[in-house]
Amino acid sequence: MANKRCLIAAAGSGKTTYLVNEIWEHFQNAPVIFVTFTTTNQLTICEKIRKRFGFIPTRIKIMGWYQFLFRYFILPYKADVLQELNTIHVSLTFDSDYSRTYQTKSGSTFSKYKHNDIKGKFFTSGWRIHKDLVAEFAFLCTRGNEDSIVRRLYESADILCFDESQDFSGSDHEIIKLITRLYPGSVLFATDPRQHIYSTTKFGGKKYEGKIDLYLSEKVNTRTKKYVDIDSRSLSRSHRCIESICELASSLFQDLPSTETCTCLECMERRDKYVGLKGVFAVAEDDIELFTDKFKPMNLVFNRAEKSIVIGKCMTMGDSKGTESDVILLYPTDEQSKLLFNSRNTTLAEITRNKLYVGITRARYLLGIVFKKKHKFSNNLIPIWENSIS
Amino acid sequence: MLKRIIIKNFKGIKSLDMEFNDIRTILVGNNGVGKSTIIEALRLALSGENSVELTLFSFHKSCWSVTDRAISNLPKIEIEVYFSDIVKGPDFRGKSNLLIEEHPGIRFTYEFDEAYEDLYSHTTHDYVPCEYYHTTRFWFSGQPAKTKLLPFKLFIIDSANTFFNSRPRQFMSRLLEDDTDDFRPKLLSCLAGMRDSFEKNDKVKCINEELSQRAGKIKKELGVSIDLVSKNSYSSVLSPMVDGIPFEFAGLGEQCIVKTLLSLGDDDSGKPRILIVEEPETHLSHTMMYNLMKLLEEKVQSQIIISTHSSFVANRMELDNLVVLSKGEDGTVYSKNLQKDLKDKEYNFFFKATDFATLRLILCKAVILVEGPTDEIVCNYYMKQTNRDMYHNGIELMAVGGVSFGHFVELSKDLKIKVAIVRDRDDKSRDYYEKLYFANSPVENIRIFLDDNNRTIEPSFVAANKDKLHDLSSTVRKKRNSNETTDTLIDFMSNNKTEWAYRLIQGSKQFEVPQYIKDAFEWIDGK
Numbered sequence: 001m002a003n004k005r006c007l008i009a010a011a012g013s014g015k016t017t018y019l020v021n022e023i024w025e026h027f028q029n030a031p032v033i034f035v036t037f038t039t040t041n042q043l044t045i046c047e048k049i050r051k052r053f054g055f056i057p058t059r060i061k062i063m064g065w066y067q068f069l070f071r072y073f074i075l076p077y078k079a080d081v082l083q084e085l086n087t088i089h090v091s092l093t094f095d096s097d098y099s100r101t102y103q104t105k106s107g108s109t110f111s112k113y114k115h116n117d118i119k120g121k122f123f124t125s126g127w128r129i130h131k132d133l134v135a136e137f138a139f140l141c142t143r144g145n146e147d148s149i150v151r152r153l154y155e156s157a158d159i160l161c162f163d164e165s166q167d168f169s170g171s172d173h174e175i176i177k178l179i180t181r182l183y184p185g186s187v188l189f190a191t192d193p194r195q196h197i198y199s200t201t202k203f204g205g206k207k208y209e210g211k212i213d214l215y216l217s218e219k220v221n222t223r224t225k226k227y228v229d230i231d232s233r234s235l236s237r238s239h240r241c242i243e244s245i246c247e248l249a250s251s252l253f254q255d256l257p258s259t260e261t262c263t264c265l266e267c268m269e270r271r272d273k274y275v276g277l278k279g280v281f282a283v284a285e286d287d288i289e290l291f292t293d294k295f296k297p298m299n300l301v302f303n304r305a306e307k308s309i310v311i312g313k314c315m316t317m318g319d320s321k322g323t324e325s326d327v328i329l330l331y332p333t334d335e336q337s338k339l340l341f342n343s344r345n346t347t348l349a350e351i352t353r354n355k356l357y358v359g360i361t362r363a364r365y366l367l368g369i370v371f372k373k374k375h376k377f378s379n380n381l382i383p384i385w386e387n388s389i390s
Numbered sequence: 391m392l393k394r395i396i397i398k399n400f401k402g403i404k405s406l407d408m409e410f411n412d413i414r415t416i417l418v419g420n421n422g423v424g425k426s427t428i429i430e431a432l433r434l435a436l437s438g439e440n441s442v443e444l445t446l447f448s449f450h451k452s453c454w455s456v457t458d459r460a461i462s463n464l465p466k467i468e469i470e471v472y473f474s475d476i477v478k479g480p481d482f483r484g485k486s487n488l489l490i491e492e493h494p495g496i497r498f499t500y501e502f503d504e505a506y507e508d509l510y511s512h513t514t515h516d517y518v519p520c521e522y523y524h525t526t527r528f529w530f531s532g533q534p535a536k537t538k539l540l541p542f543k544l545f546i547i548d549s550a551n552t553f554f555n556s557r558p559r560q561f562m563s564r565l566l567e568d569d570t571d572d573f574r575p576k577l578l579s580c581l582a583g584m585r586d587s588f589e590k591n592d593k594v595k596c597i598n599e600e601l602s603q604r605a606g607k608i609k610k611e612l613g614v615s616i617d618l619v620s621k622n623s624y625s626s627v628l629s630p631m632v633d634g635i636p637f638e639f640a641g642l643g644e645q646c647i648v649k650t651l652l653s654l655g656d657d658d659s660g661k662p663r664i665l666i667v668e669e670p671e672t673h674l675s676h677t678m679m680y681n682l683m684k685l686l687e688e689k690v691q692s693q694i695i696i697s698t699h700s701s702f703v704a705n706r707m708e709l710d711n712l713v714v715l716s717k718g719e720d721g722t723v724y725s726k727n728l729q730k731d732l733k734d735k736e737y738n739f740f741f742k743a744t745d746f747a748t749l750r751l752i753l754c755k756a757v758i759l760v761e762g763p764t765d766e767i768v769c770n771y772y773m774k775q776t777n778r779d780m781y782h783n784g785i786e787l788m789a790v791g792g793v794s795f796g797h798f799v800e801l802s803k804d805l806k807i808k809v810a811i812v813r814d815r816d817d818k819s820r821d822y823y824e825k826l827y828f829a830n831s832p833v834e835n836i837r838i839f840l841d842d843n844n845r846t847i848e849p850s851f852v853a854a855n856k857d858k859l860h861d862l863s864s865t866v867r868k869k870r871n872s873n874e875t876t877d878t879l880i881d882f883m884s885n886n887k888t889e890w891a892y893r894l895i896q897g898s899k900q901f902e903v904p905q906y907i908k909d910a911f912e913w914i915d916g917k
Contacts, residue, residue: 075532076484076492086490087468087497089532126504148492152480152531 006189008232010259011361012240015190030158041322073138093128135171165191237262281385283368297329317359328363394472404721417697419715425697435498438537466501484531663692671700755784756808767891810910839910848883850904866890
């Protein structure tokens with residue numbers, strides 16, 4: 001019985017583990033396609049599958065979203081969009097120089113191609129498609145080939161898993177609609193709307209950006225036919241973060257249900273075993289060195305500009321998605337600091353807020369947040385770390 | 391399994407679009423038409439071996455000089471092999487092919503590598519810049535093709551193959567290297583075990599210690615063992631044995647070939663098999679070929695593709711499996727599948743009469759069919775007289791005997807070959823034969839030539855030369871007969887068929903050939 005579900009997950013609630021377990025339990029010998037967005041997450045998936053299965057079975061294909069689109073949509077059917085492509089190999093470019101459209105500061109968009117010029121719109125020299133347009137081109141390829149594509153997918157896999165589904169946007173949604181409606185196998189989406197930090201298409205409908213659950217329930221399901229179930233309960237608890245970290249993370253999204261710490265026996269025991277310091281602390285600029293020496297944290301910055309004061313290696317909050325660590329030291333931006341240390345009512349751009357959420361929820365037990373001298377600081381929000389606390 | 395092949399710019403083939411039969415395909419065609427090229431193309435596209443070296447001369451000659459240096463107009467070799475639709479698997483299937491239709495298949499190209507665009511722009515080549523070319527192999531889905539994932543097992547036995555060149559070792563190692571079986575690792579681990587026990591053998595130990603001492607100067611341990619270091623070492627250690635005798639010494643050559651070939655059909659990897667054999671007649675004697683054909687017919691359930699010049703092979707493998715190849719002026723190769731074109735006709739005659747020159751008929755452009763040796767000699771006599779060089783123009787002269795006419799006529803009808811039937815009228819009328827051969831619906835490409843006034847060739851010939859009766863008499867009788875009359879001469883000639891014709895062609899005197907024979911030649915020449 002085909003089963004299509006969209007799981008709304010909290011950070012650290014074990015989305016990926018959940019998906020891997022679903023495969024382990026219900027798809028013992030069936031072919032599986034596992035799609036995700038970031039390479040980091042692809043590695044995490046590999047790791048989790050290895051942990052569960054002992055190795056990565058060949059029947060489980062792990063691929064990025066673009067790879068998925070190229071393999072099942074574009075490469076076999078590109079000639080239907082542009083006939084001359086039947087014997088030409090197309091590839092992907094991430095280089096922003098090759099973007100075929102650009103946006104001015106005022107927000108209006110310009111294109112480098114003429115209306116109706118498919119070749120000019122999608123392709124750069126050497127027949128490369130810019131990443132922004134991959135999904136749109138893939139969608140063109142589906143025209144008239146819907147049945148063949150769905151058959152192709154069904155022959156390749158009995159279940160499609162989409163991790164990090166919050167990162168779908170624009171034409172991605174059209175592809176998702178086609179799959180959810182026509183694909184006869186099972187489909188699982190795991191999404192955390194708070195972790196929406198990438199988008200694969202620059203332009204297009206903003207309404208559903210980051211909100212695959214909303215898209216599925218409004219645009220895919222119809223009044224008469226429910227193609228997919230929205231499941232907001234299975235993954236609402238964080239296995240990873242302790243309570244104070246969950247509280248801080250939830251406080252960023254006051255209109256969404258709060259993330260709770262999982263209180264199952266297994267999680268509690270694991271937390272009890274960790275003997276180091278637990279909690280959320282503000283770390284003064286001068287104490288960074290001390291904190292680093294003592295706890296060996298994983299350093300997360302908002303962007304590379306903050307790097308100057310970091311001791312040791314660091315990663316951006318965006319890139320950190322899919323990873324976790326016992327101790328995290330966060331280097332927030334001025335705006336983020338204001339929200340954290342000063343007033344939780346501070347408004348932040350969605351992406352900035354989401355990235356902060358990602359950063360916070362990487363920590364299992366101890367989260368340090370750097371604050372600079374120039375920042376206003378309200379003591380009652382986050383306690384200050386001192387060397388004596390350990 | 392293989393359904394269709396499209397070739398562009400490869401060797402002698404400028405372009406080709408050919409369909410394979412489901413079970414058996416016999417490629418026939420004149421020398422140079424591209425039979426071997428098709429097999430080579432299959433090898434390139436399917437086996438992914440690098441054994442075929444691609445150079446400027448791998449291109450069709452029309453591509454050699456490059457007048458338009460634009461990258462997009464540089465020539466490329468394209469080979470597309472379409473699989474039959476029963477081949478499952480989403481990765482094989484797609485529209486990335488020249489037909490832009492969704493089929494399973496593989497596409498091979500040898501084309502300019504755009505990574506070298508800069509380098510090429512600095513050259514002034516006016517020939518194909520092969521040094522900047524690369525090969526690509528993709529399934530029609532656009533996914534890179536992997537030989538090991540082919541949905542069938544392929545055995546190509548061609549003249550370039552080590553198989554027939556009495557180098558069975560290499561053939562053996564190729565069999566062993568087929569990764570779909572685990573022979574190789576098994577053998578290697580057995581060999582490793584053998585090495586261990588070899589080295590542990592007391593006698594060997596003694597010898598090795600002695601060797602080490604003698605070579606003391608090197609200051610390293612010296613000894614003998616079994617070499618398993620190099621990649622293909624097992625192929626030098628192992629030798630194929632036939633009934634316990636090394637293959638090379640077995641002296642069973644052909645028999646082994648046939649047996650081995652057939653044993654190919656016995657494996658059980660589960661994948662369907664495709665056997666491609668190039669001109670078995672050049673490697674096998676008639677008897678061996680008979681065995682091979684017979685066994686192929688009975689035993690091998692796989693798709694078989696054979697190229698041949700031999701009527702024997704063609705007939706044995708059933709005529710309707712033939713694919714006749716012909717080449718146009720521009721290098722385009724046309725194929726004609728008799729299976730499709732002949733449909734459900736009865737061709738048992740050719741199947742049974744294996745030694746008839748079926749291929750001569752199929753491969754020629756036009757043919758004069760005569761009844762027997764007498765007629766053939768008379769026709770030759772006339773050709774000599776008129777300095778015709780028919781064979782050069784692809785016109786055949788064949789003696790096929792009375793009853794067989796009908797079968798050949800049937801076949802020619804379908805092949806659209808121009809056929810002149812030159813025959814005796816015997817006791818029947820022209821109408822009778824027209825009815826017999828055409829069933830009252832005349833066929834444009836076939837015409838009957840006979841003498842309405844005379845029953846056989848002898849009276850016709852005498853009638854044509856009645857003013858030179860005595861000359862003719864002395865030529866065919868080889869002596870003077872002063873009492874010769876038309877009737878006695880006809881009697882003599884009718885009783886000495888062939889002989890009189892032989893004497894005629896040996897003699898020096900010129901005689902007239904009956905008009906209906908002259909007409910036949912005129913018509914065949916298209917005048």
